[in-house]
Amino acid sequence: MNALKLIFLLIIFPLLLAIGGAWELQRAAEGALEVASFDVDLASAKPQLQAIAAKNPRATVDLGGEKVGVQLALSRVATVEAEIGTARAVNSALNLLAKWVIGFGSLAALIGIVALAGTQWAGARAQQSREKLLQVFSLGSRLLPYVLVSHVVAMAATVALVLSYEGLAMWHIGRLSKGEFKMMMVAAIIAAVCMYSIWLLLKQLGSMLAMFEPTPMPMFGRVVTPQQAPQLWRYVGELADRLGALPPDHIVVSLAEGFYVTSSDAVVLPADTALHGRTLHVPLLYLGLLSREEMGAVIGHELAHFVGEDTEYSMRFVPIYDGVSRSLGALATSMLDSDAFQARLMQPSFLFGVFFLERFDHAVNHWSRERELLADAAGARLVGNVAAASALMRVSAIDPQVDNLLRAHLDLAVAPAQDRPLVDDLPGAIIHELQTCELQLPPEALDVHLPHPTDSHPSNGERMAALQVAPDTAINSGTRTVDAQAACTSLDSYFAEPMLLREQLTRDLVAQMVSHDTAYAEALKSQVEAVKGEQRLHEGGRVRGTIASVLSVVFLAIGLVLACLPWIVPAKAEKSTLLLTTGFGLAGLALGLLWFGVRLVKRAPQTALGLTPEHFVFANLAQPLPIEHIADVALQIGHGTLVTVTLTPDAPLPELRKTAFGVPDVKLNQKKRLLMLQVVQLCIENKQLKPQALLELMTDYVNAAHARQVLQERQG
Numbered sequence: 001m002n003a004l005k006l007i008f009l010l011i012i013f014p015l016l017l018a019i020g021g022a023w024e025l026q027r028a029a030e031g032a033l034e035v036a037s038f039d040v041d042l043a044s045a046k047p048q049l050q051a052i053a054a055k056n057p058r059a060t061v062d063l064g065g066e067k068v069g070v071q072l073a074l075s076r077v078a079t080v081e082a083e084i085g086t087a088r089a090v091n092s093a094l095n096l097l098a099k100w101v102i103g104f105g106s107l108a109a110l111i112g113i114v115a116l117a118g119t120q121w122a123g124a125r126a127q128q129s130r131e132k133l134l135q136v137f138s139l140g141s142r143l144l145p146y147v148l149v150s151h152v153v154a155m156a157a158t159v160a161l162v163l164s165y166e167g168l169a170m171w172h173i174g175r176l177s178k179g180e181f182k183m184m185m186v187a188a189i190i191a192a193v194c195m196y197s198i199w200l201l202l203k204q205l206g207s208m209l210a211m212f213e214p215t216p217m218p219m220f221g222r223v224v225t226p227q228q229a230p231q232l233w234r235y236v237g238e239l240a241d242r243l244g245a246l247p248p249d250h251i252v253v254s255l256a257e258g259f260y261v262t263s264s265d266a267v268v269l270p271a272d273t274a275l276h277g278r279t280l281h282v283p284l285l286y287l288g289l290l291s292r293e294e295m296g297a298v299i300g301h302e303l304a305h306f307v308g309e310d311t312e313y314s315m316r317f318v319p320i321y322d323g324v325s326r327s328l329g330a331l332a333t334s335m336l337d338s339d340a341f342q343a344r345l346m347q348p349s350f351l352f353g354v355f356f357l358e359r360f361d362h363a364v365n366h367w368s369r370e371r372e373l374l375a376d377a378a379g380a381r382l383v384g385n386v387a388a389a390s391a392l393m394r395v396s397a398i399d400p401q402v403d404n405l406l407r408a409h410l411d412l413a414v415a416p417a418q419d420r421p422l423v424d425d426l427p428g429a430i431i432h433e434l435q436t437c438e439l440q441l442p443p444e445a446l447d448v449h450l451p452h453p454t455d456s457h458p459s460n461g462e463r464m465a466a467l468q469v470a471p472d473t474a475i476n477s478g479t480r481t482v483d484a485q486a487a488c489t490s491l492d493s494y495f496a497e498p499m500l501l502r503e504q505l506t507r508d509l510v511a512q513m514v515s516h517d518t519a520y521a522e523a524l525k526s527q528v529e530a531v532k533g534e535q536r537l538h539e540g541g542r543v544r545g546t547i548a549s550v551l552s553v554v555f556l557a558i559g560l561v562l563a564c565l566p567w568i569v570p571a572k573a574e575k576s577t578l579l580l581t582t583g584f585g586l587a588g589l590a591l592g593l594l595w596f597g598v599r600l601v602k603r604a605p606q607t608a609l610g611l612t613p614e615h616f617v618f619a620n621l622a623q624p625l626p627i628e629h630i631a632d633v634a635l636q637i638g639h640g641t642l643v644t645v646t647l648t649p650d651a652p653l654p655e656l657r658k659t660a661f662g663v664p665d666v667k668l669n670q671k672k673r674l675l676m677l678q679v680v681q682l683c684i685e686n687k688q689l690k691p692q693a694l695l696e697l698m699t700d701y702v703n704a705a706h707a708r709q710v711l712q713e714r715q716g
Helices: 003-055 070-126 130-169 178-211 230-243 292-306 310-337 340-383 385-414 426-434 443-447 460-467 471-478 484-492 498-529 542-568 570-603 691-715
Strands: 060-063 066-069 217-220 222-224 250-254 260-262 266-269 273-275 279-283 535-538 607-611 615-617 630-638 640-647 666-669 674-679
Touching: 003 070, 003 130, 003 340, 060 070, 066 070, 070 130, 070 340, 130 178, 130 340, 217 250, 217 498, 222 498, 230 250, 230 292, 230 340, 250 266, 250 498, 260 292, 279 292, 292 340, 292 385, 340 385, 340 460, 385 426, 385 460, 385 471, 385 498, 426 484, 426 498, 484 498, 498 691, 535 691, 542 570, 607 674, 607 691, 630 691, 640 691
Parallel strands: 217 266, 250 279
Antiparallel strands: 060 066, 222 250, 260 279, 266 273, 535 607, 607 615, 630 640, 640 674, 666 674
């Protein structure tokens, strides 16, 4: 995070607005003096004009440097007298608006100062202990939504007040010009948008506060009761008693993810079972693939998070931390859905939210790493350091194999093959297949972080060093061959009806995979169906080109007349140099404008970009560009429209060919692998496409082509 940028947005910019408010207050005070002076002058001039009119009704007077009849002067005085009251009211309003600008700008800056200083202090305090991390982060997370909303509201109000002041300041005594009236309306509209943004934010305050409440954690598997898994519950209870840990309220088993505990509310799919309290998640396969001692080390590690001081950290901090992250994600989504002006107003608060999390990241990582090492030590106390280290290596060696085998079976469930029938018992099938696999650890195994849904674990190397076990010893034990018969027997011993559970988990996982695959296929089909046929985009600037051509002829004629004037009118001979320079300059400008106009007229109906289901077609490419060679498309809007097509790294560079004058051509940047088409605009059937619609159209064709290719590969 760029701290200087954040300081500017949260503090300096609001202060600049407040300083601008002070300048507006000074202008309002000067305006009040001018109105008072004008009123005095008016009171003095009116009797004099009335006296002159009484003596000579047709007399003329000097009114502000203009000679007018005395009756007209009296009429103007009467008009001004009628507007003096309005002028005083406007000036009073300006004075009040300026004070509000100072107040809201200063408030926004004060919020920024307190928020940044408080967050910096809290981040430093959080590194002192887990208790202080929990304390300051809990307080900060409760205050954060109010800080975010209040700063945005203060900034939006300040901007709205500044615009209201400047718009109202355009009012003056006498008739307003059309330009002044339009500017006042523009300022009023922008100010109204700011106020609308404030109203939307206040409406969303309740939902933003709710974002910080923990939401149920999704889990996939089956909840097993003590009656369904008597030996598993007994073993876990024994480990908890030996550690002095709080036992889990629920145990969930599944065929995916690893060992972990959570105190967050959870919902277990596909049964949609709601859980409250402490939940232990156990991957079913590892009940057979790990020895009882290795199981004790792993489960003991997880239960250690509910021992002593770590209990509060596990039960309170992690859900709050996740809630803050979710709220910032929702704020980012809201910014994307807002218009550019509203997004700009919300950006400082969003950046502060990111800054808030970043200040705690170091402390969170530090204490998370420490608590994981302490949990390792707790598990090792139950079964010994060697068994704990062996469990780490065993999981690291088996995890990739299990993932690959499970993926192969699930792919088969989605696309059945005649020579490979589906299995009803995935755990049994995978365990028997593992028996034929040679378990090996990659060289970087000691640097690998084991997957965990909430905490950042230290690396295996750090954990091995903390356990003081030689890596070779743990690796030899962890990579031992799988005995399928013994593994299945060990797994089944934990459950009352093991085969029923294995088949239920198999059906659940296969059904979920098939459902996800069906939804994915439908999404691909929708992308393919989003484009139909070909689209031909042309520049469509015929009217613009015609106007430019006509103007060029006019400028050329004027230039030639000016250049020839010294010979046509001898009296102008002394200005011949100036006339010649001006004339030839206009003629040169006219020729350039003529070239542009004729080129635009000729290009207008020609296809600048053709979109087909399989290709992008440019006029000067020797061959249509296959969409599979396109990595990305982008637009830049400035002096016209620049379409940029990025080629994939392995795509061959397209061949360019020469084209005639006025044919839209694409440029190739070989180094950056970019195709660039510069046009004034792009149209379909003479209807101009807005930038967003144009980008969406091109993206739809790219996505449809890629989706079609994926569908063909799936069917093949």
